Amino acid sequence: MKDLFKSRPDRKNQNGVRPGRGIAFRLSLWILLSATVIFTLVFGYYYFLTRQIMIRKIGQHAVDVAQGTAARLDVVLAAAQKIPQNVSVLISNPAYADHQKLVDLMTSVLKNNADVYGMAIAFEPYSRDRRKRLYSPYAYRKADGIADTLITYDYFSWDWYRLPALRSRALWVEPYFDEGAGNIIMSTYSVPVYRDVSGRNTFSGVVTVDISLEWLRRIVAEIQLNGRGYAFLVSQSGMFVTHPDQGLIMNQTIFDLAQEAGDPALRRVGLRMTTGESGMEELKGFRNGEPCWLAFAPLSTTGWSLGLVLPRDELMTDVSRHYHLTLLFGTVGMILLFGVVLWVARGMTRPLRVLTAATQTMAAGNLEVPIPAVRRQDEIGRLAASFAAMRQSLQTYIRELTRTTAAKERIESELRIAHDIQMGMLPRIFPPFPDRADMDIYALLQPAREVGGDLYDFFFMDENHLCFIVGDVSGKGVPAALLMAVTKILVKSKALRGVSPSEILRGVNDDLAQDNPSMMFVTMFLGILDVRTGETVYANAGHPSPCVIRSGAGIETLPFTGGMALGVVEGFSYRTQTVKLQKNDALFLYSDGVTEASNDRNELFESMGLNTVVGDLKTGDPKALIDGMLSRIEAFAGDEPQADDITMLGIRYYGTER
Amino acid sequence: MDIVVTREETLSVFALRGRLDAVSAPELEERLNAWFNEPAANLVFDLSGLDYISSAGLRVFLTAAKKIKSRNGKLGMSQLKPNVQEVFTISGFIALIPAFESLEAALEAVR
Numbered sequence: 054m055k056d057l058f059k060s061r062p063d064r065k066n067q068n069g070v071r072p073g074r075g076i077a078f079r080l081s082l083w084i085l086l087s088a089t090v091i092f093t094l095v096f097g098y099y100y101f102l103t104r105q106i107m108i109r110k111i112g113q114h115a116v117d118v119a120q121g122t123a124a125r126l127d128v129v130l131a132a133a134q135k136i137p138q139n140v141s142v143l144i145s146n147p148a149y150a151d152h153q154k155l156v157d158l159m160t161s162v163l164k165n166n167a168d169v170y171g172m173a174i175a176f177e178p179y180s181r182d183r184r185k186r187l188y189s190p191y192a193y194r195k196a197d198g199i200a201d202t203l204i205t206y207d208y209f210s211w212d213w214y215r216l217p218a219l220r221s222r223a224l225w226v227e228p229y230f231d232e233g234a235g236n237i238i239m240s241t242y243s244v245p246v247y248r249d250v251s252g253r254n255t256f257s258g259v260v261t262v263d264i265s266l267e268w269l270r271r272i273v274a275e276i277q278l279n280g281r282g283y284a285f286l287v288s289q290s291g292m293f294v295t296h297p298d299q300g301l302i303m304n305q306t307i308f309d310l311a312q313e314a315g316d317p318a319l320r321r322v323g324l325r326m327t328t329g330e331s332g333m334e335e336l337k338g339f340r341n342g343e344p345c346w347l348a349f350a351p352l353s354t355t356g357w358s359l360g361l362v363l364p365r366d367e368l369m370t371d372v373s374r375h376y377h378l379t380l381l382f383g384t385v386g387m388i389l390l391f392g393v394v395l396w397v398a399r400g401m402t403r404p405l406r407v408l409t410a411a412t413q414t415m416a417a418g419n420l421e422v423p424i425p426a427v428r429r430q431d432e433i434g435r436l437a438a439s440f441a442a443m444r445q446s447l448q449t450y451i452r453e454l455t456r457t458t459a460a461k462e463r464i465e466s467e468l469r470i471a472h473d474i475q476m477g478m479l480p481r482i483f484p485p486f487p488d489r490a491d492m493d494i495y496a497l498l499q500p501a502r503e504v505g506g507d508l509y510d511f512f513f514m515d516e517n518h519l520c521f522i523v524g525d526v527s528g529k530g531v532p533a534a535l536l537m538a539v540t541k542i543l544v545k546s547k548a549l550r551g552v553s554p555s556e557i558l559r560g561v562n563d564d565l566a567q568d569n570p571s572m573m574f575v576t577m578f579l580g581i582l583d584v585r586t587g588e589t590v591y592a593n594a595g596h597p598s599p600c601v602i603r604s605g606a607g608i609e610t611l612p613f614t615g616g617m618a619l620g621v622v623e624g625f626s627y628r629t630q631t632v633k634l635q636k637n638d639a640l641f642l643y644s645d646g647v648t649e650a651s652n653d654r655n656e657l658f659e660s661m662g663l664n665t666v667v668g669d670l671k672t673g674d675p676k677a678l679i680d681g682m683l684s685r686i687e688a689f690a691g692d693e694p695q696a697d698d699i700t701m702l703g704i705r706y707y708g709t710e711r
Numbered sequence: 712m713d714i715v716v717t718r719e720e721t722l723s724v725f726a727l728r729g730r731l732d733a734v735s736a737p738e739l740e741e742r743l744n745a746w747f748n749e750p751a752a753n754l755v756f757d758l759s760g761l762d763y764i765s766s767a768g769l770r771v772f773l774t775a776a777k778k779i780k781s782r783n784g785k786l787g788m789s790q791l792k793p794n795v796q797e798v799f800t801i802s803g804f805i806a807l808i809p810a811f812e813s814l815e816a817a818l819e820a821v822r
Contacts, residue, residue: 527766529733572773576766576802595802617803621773625803645766696732697765 076405077398085391092383100376104369108346111368112333115348115361120331122276122284123350123359129168129272130225130242130264130354136162136169137244137260138223144174144260145248150181152190156201159192163199170194170239170265173204175214176258193263206232217245218256225355227288228266228303238303239263240294240355266302270295273359280367289356291327298340314338322347326358335365404433408440420448468503468531475504475534478541480511483676491584491709494521495675496702497683499646505698506533507644508541512548517585520548523642523702524577525596527618532573540565540575540619554579554592555627558619562594562627565620574618578642587634587706592627594619597645600664602671604637608664636708641667641678646697650686653693658686675703713760714742722753722822724814728760731768740771752784753821757814759790764798776807789817 140162149155159172171193178186189204208214212226223244230238243261247254269286273295276284286294291306307327311320322334331350339345344365351358366373404427414422424444427437476498483495496509506526514520522544526533540561547560558579565575578599580591591611595618598611611632617625634640648659670681679701686699712735713728723746731739746754754775772788779786789811791799799805811817 525766527770529767572770572777574766574770574773574802595804597801613801615800615803615806617806618769621804621807649765 075399075402077395077402080398081391081395084394085387088390089387092387096376096379096383099379103372103375107369107372108335111363112346112348115346115363116331116333116350118276118278119284119348119350119359119361122273122361123331123352126269126272126359127352127354130352133166133169133262133264134223134242134354136166136172136262137242140172140174141244141246141260144246156190156192159190160199160201163192163194166262168264168268169262170237170268171263173213173261173263174258175204175208175261177256178209180257189258213241213243213261214259217243217259221245221256227290227292228294230303231263238266240266240269266294270302276361278361278363280364280370282361282363282367285360285362286352286357287323287326287360289327291323294357310340319347322349322360325349326351326360329356329358401433404429404437408437412440415444415447420444420451465503471531471534472500472503475500475538478538479509485511486513489584490707492519492582492704492706493675494519494702494704495679496523497679497700499683499695499699500529501646501695501698502530504531504534505529506537507646507698507700508537509642509700509702510541510545511702511704512545514548514551514581517583518551519582519584519704520579521582521642521702521704522577522579523596523599523644523700524575524619525644525646525698525700526575527573529698532571536565536573536575536620540577544577544579548579548581553629554581554590555629558592558594558616558627559625562617562619562621562625563623566623566625569620572621574620576618580640580642582634582704582706584706585709587636587638587708589632589634589640590629591632592616592629594627597643597648599640599642600667601632601634602639602641602667604635604639604671608668608671610664634706636706639671639675639678639703639705642702643682644698644700646695646699647682647686647701649697650690650699651693651696652690658689661685661689675705678703712738714739716742716746718751721751722755722818723751724755724757724818726757726760730763731761731771732763732765733767736765736767736771739768740774743771743775747778752779752782754779754784754786755814755817755821756786756788756808757790757817758788758792758795759814761792761795764795766802769798769802769804772808773804785821787811787817787821789814 140158143149143158144155149158155174159174162172163169171191173189173191175189181188187204187207189208190201191204192199192201194200212229216224216226223242226241226243228238228240241261241263243259245256246258246260248257249255273284273286274297278284283297285296287307288294291308292303293301293305293307294303296302307323308320311317311323316337318334318336319339322336325332325334326349329351333346333348335344335346337344339347339362346363346365346368348361348363349358404425407425408427411422411424424437424441427434429437479498480496484493486494494511496511498505498507498509500507506529508524508526509522511519511521524537524540524544526536526540543561543564544557547557558577561577575594576596577594578591578596579594580589580599582589593611593614594616598613601609601611603609612630614628614630616627648657648663650658666682666685667678670678673681682701683699712730715726715728717724717726725739725742727739729735756772776786787809790813791810796805796810799808799810809817809820811820
């Protein structure tokens with residue numbers, strides 16, 4: 054992993070890949086993202102499922118605890134209920150008509166029943182003693198033992214006395230503060246006593262036991278709940294009987310709390326509790342805003358209900374810790390996974406990076422750089438092999454290219470030399486006869502390639518006869534150039550013997566036609582000007598007819614003679630013809646490269662009307678004529694490449710006297 | 712350059728269309744060489760579609776004329792456009808390959 058980050062600062066320079074954009078990083082990132090999504094889904098499902106199970110179990114457990122506790126309380130309260138029931142039977146015995154005996158009985162009962170706070174026996178007005186309206190001895194616990202007294206307040210209107218008489222049965226009355234007797238908050242179980250008066254069962258008073266709410270509170274407080282959970286009791290009316298918050302006791306009902314909090318769930322719980330149901334409800338908050346569960350179970354003796362408040366967070370503490378650990382493991386696992394994938398992927402792509410570096414070196418022109426050996430059978434291995442093969446091909450190709458380039462350069466150089474040689478064969482010094490005033494001549498040959506098949510020549514056969522030719526060898530390039538050279542030499546050698554144009558052409562034709570398997574041919578115009586008279590004899594071997602520029606008149610084309618191009622038919626007879634040049638008349642000879650120069654619309658230069666163009670230029674000397682023609686041809690052709698050699702020759706005859 | 716060859720037993724017609732210049736001449740030469748490998752002796756060039764002919768093209772015609780002459784065949788051409796006719800006329804080759812106004816006349820003369 055270490056060398057994974059080591060080269061980071063210069064990695065961009067090396068590979069041109071920004072850190073974080075590489076295949077390895079992206080692969081790792083995507084795997085990590087996918088794994089995170091999967092993990093989150095699985096974890097979420099697991100969390101949801103286990104939470105449901107936990108809640109069900111916790112709820113069941115809480116209800117069990119509530120019912121168990123309620124049953125325990127019931128046992129104690131049921132035991133307390135027995136006392137007044139027994140006593141009510143005992144006191145019908147006349148032996149207990151004595152006040153002291155009655156008090157002793159009560160005292161001994163209290164001694165034997167530690168759960169009972171106090172006990173009263175209350176009689177109907179004047180029923181025990183005709184002088185006394187109130188008679189109700191009361192025994193109760195004090196810090197230093199058991200005390201007894203007589204209830205001095207008018208107890209007949211109190212619930213603990215009134216309700217049993219009214220309903221003719223024993224019952225628990227709502228908790229109350231017993232002022233003047235017990236002086237504590239208590240709940241009282243009251244049993245009506247009846248005696249037989251003249252055959253009628255007549256209500257004669259009640260026997261009660263008092264249960265201290267403080268005592269109840271302690272019992273309830275002893276219920277062990279984890280953490281901040283607690284238990285409370287509500288009476289049948291929903292009044293708090295015990296609660297850790299003393300302020301609620303005997304002061305508020307559960308419905309009051311529901312109203313205050315505006316919580317219908319709590320109100321529903323209150324209804325279920327006061328109607329003696331058991332169960333569990335989830336609350337958004339109870340007293341404080343903390344979400345909690347409230348489990349409840351009824352006390353069958355008093356009809357009260359025991360509630361257990363269980364803060365949700367606390368119950369879920371274990372589960373939450375479990376989840377947090379799972380999340381932690383998951384996250385750590387993801388990071389490890391990321392690292393491992395990154396490491397593996399970088400290992401896999403390392404040959405790619407090395408290849409990239411090698412390729413860059415190759416791209417810079419160094420084909421000798423070694424392609425790193427990748428001993429792998431996978432795509433990367435194949436890529437490396439392809440790269441090596443590509444480098445091999447490139448090397449071969451470049452070697453080949455170098456060789457052919459060298460060969461091409463050699464050929465081009467040879468062609469340049471051939472061009473120079475060919476041009477050197479043509480008379481190119483103008484004016485060629487500077488000391489002659491009787492005529493002027495100018496010629497130009499512009500090959501389409503390095504060497505061409507056109508030719509021109511002029512020379513004096515003797516003092517007065519100027520021989521001039523323009524010819525065109527079929528085809529172009531080196532073969533044409535060779536034939537051109539041969540033709541030129543043939544013409545000159547024959548012409549210097551001083552024969553007529555037709556005889557010269559006939560001689561050249563026979564020589565060329567003798568052995569010509571490839572049927573190369575030469576068209577040629579040959580003329581001989583007698584500079585003394587301006588008389589010109591000429592013959593034409595298949596060449597375009599020259600123009601005669603008559604000074605002070607028009608342009609005329611020399612008549613067609615029907616001569617066959619040279620080199621085709623051996624023994625062909627050419628005809629010599631004559632044209633007379635007057636002073637200042639001129640001749641314009643050309644090859645078909647002039648008339649067939651084309652522009653980008655495939656139009657030919659001859660469509661401009663050759664005689665018209667020549668006519669525009671007729672007043673100048675031959676050089677002006679030919680330079681003018683060339684510039685017009687070039688203007689006409691534009692960017693279209695020159696297809697054929699262009700040759701032009703102009704002669705102006707001035708005569709012997711200027 | 713399009714070359715359409717119509718063969719009969721002793722006579723073939725080469726119909727040329729387009730430009731016959733240094734670029735297209737080798738193709739025609741190749742087709743002709745293939746044709747010369749077969750026994751047919753007589754040949755007619757239908758030049759009604761030929762727009763242009765250069766000296767390289769003329770050379771191919773001359774070669775064909777020479778070969779046909781050597782095997783005692785007959786050669787003709789028909790329907791030359793004016794500029795093509797002019798090239799043949801100026802070079803003098805009109806004397807070597809008979810030119811006809813119509814293909815039928817050429818076929819008639821060559822058959």
